[in-house]
Amino acid sequence: xxxxxxxxxxxxxxxxxxxxxxxxxxxxxxxxxxxxxxxxxxxxxxxxxxxxxxxxxxxxxxxxxxxxxxxxxxxxxxxxxxxxxxxxxxxxxxxxxxxxxxxxxxxxxxxxxxxxxxxxxxxxxxxxxxxxxxxxxxxxxxxxxxxxxxxxxxxxxxxxxxxxxxxxxxxxxxxxxxxxxxxxxxxxxxxxxxxxxxxxxxxxxxxxxxxxxxxxxxxxxxxxxxxxxxxxxxxxxxxxxxxxxxxxxxxxxxxxxxxxxxxxxxxxxxxxxxx
Numbered sequence: 709x710x711x712x713x714x715x716x717x718x719x720x721x722x723x724x725x726x727x728x729x730x731x732x733x734x735x736x737x738x739x740x741x742x743x744x745x746x747x748x749x750x751x752x753x754x755x756x757x758x759x760x761x762x763x764x765x766x767x768x769x770x771x772x773x774x775x776x777x778x779x780x781x782x783x784x785x786x787x788x789x790x791x792x793x794x795x796x797x798x799x800x801x802x803x804x805x806x807x808x809x810x811x812x813x814x815x816x817x818x819x820x821x822x823x824x825x826x827x828x829x830x831x832x833x834x835x836x837x838x839x840x841x842x843x844x845x846x847x848x849x850x851x852x853x854x855x856x857x858x859x860x861x862x863x864x865x866x867x868x869x870x871x872x873x874x875x876x877x878x879x880x881x882x883x884x885x886x887x888x889x890x891x892x893x894x895x896x897x898x899x900x901x902x903x904x905x906x907x908x909x910x911x912x913x914x915x916x917x918x919x920x921x922x923x924x925x926x927x928x929x930x931x932x933x934x935x936x937x938x939x940x941x942x943x944x945x946x947x948x949x950x951x952x953x954x955x956x957x958x959x960x961x962x963x964x965x966x967x968x969x970x971x972x973x974x975x976x977x978x979x980x981x982x983x
Contacts, residue, residue, distance in 0.1 A: 746952035748959040749974040759929050759974035760786035764794045769803030773836035776929045785821045785830035785903050792817040803840045810847035814910050821903035831903035835927050843916040850901050853933050857924040857945045924979040931973030935965045951977045
């Protein structure tokens with residue numbers, strides 16, 4: 709079987725899996741629940757959808773995550789990441805020990821990608837949150853973003869693991885000069901991903917954030933935040949729409965953007981209902 713045929717089969721499988729995943733999210737979390745969750749995705753200017761996302765509920769706690777693949781088989785790396793997180797979240801103690809869960813899940817996903825794909829054939833970033841009893845816990849590897857929309861403001865929660873962020877930290881710690889820091893501030897490349905032997909520490913919450921009524925948790929891939937301005941996203945979320953309509957509006961706004969080069973775009977939105 710040729711590489712072209714294999715790639716076509718993989719792409720078709722990913723499309724079907726994304727359709728099933730979106731249906732799963734919408735069926736499992738309706739407006740009758742404490743939290744309403746929706747998602748939307750679109751291909752960018754590349755040929756394969758390498759974003760993969762998942763939602764899982766366990767004993768009242770919610771796991772919501774987005775994996776952004778890269779490389780020849782980045783879509784497989786992203787799927788392995790999501791599947792690993794969801795499988796480990798079946799442990800009844802997962803939501804009770806979120807820091808331990810996130811560290812265990814990221815290390816397990818990293819090993820699974822390395823053992824499944826040949827070196828440098830596929831990597832993935834991941835942004836994940838656990839919501840339990842109005843508390844939000846999060847972790848991040850790579851360069852997706854997690855934010856909370858509250859009272860008209862979209863507030864960043866995650867910082868990101870990119871070269872410019874690394875440079876700012878190094879400068880603060882006195883490890884590099886101001887000149888070198890300024891030279892790296894426009895470098896938004898990821899320096900840490902799953903699927904490599906050099907996998908480093910994860911970004912993780914210092915303390916849980918307390919969610920208020922009508923707060924929305926937003927997880928988005930680079931195809932969203934590299935195209936839309938922060939004010940554009942706030943405008944979409946400020947409208948009195950369902951979360952699914954808001955997610956769809958994110959994607960439609962991305963599609964209408966004049967940007968020539970667009971990455972895969974995926975957004976997950978979780979709103980805490982008034983109960």
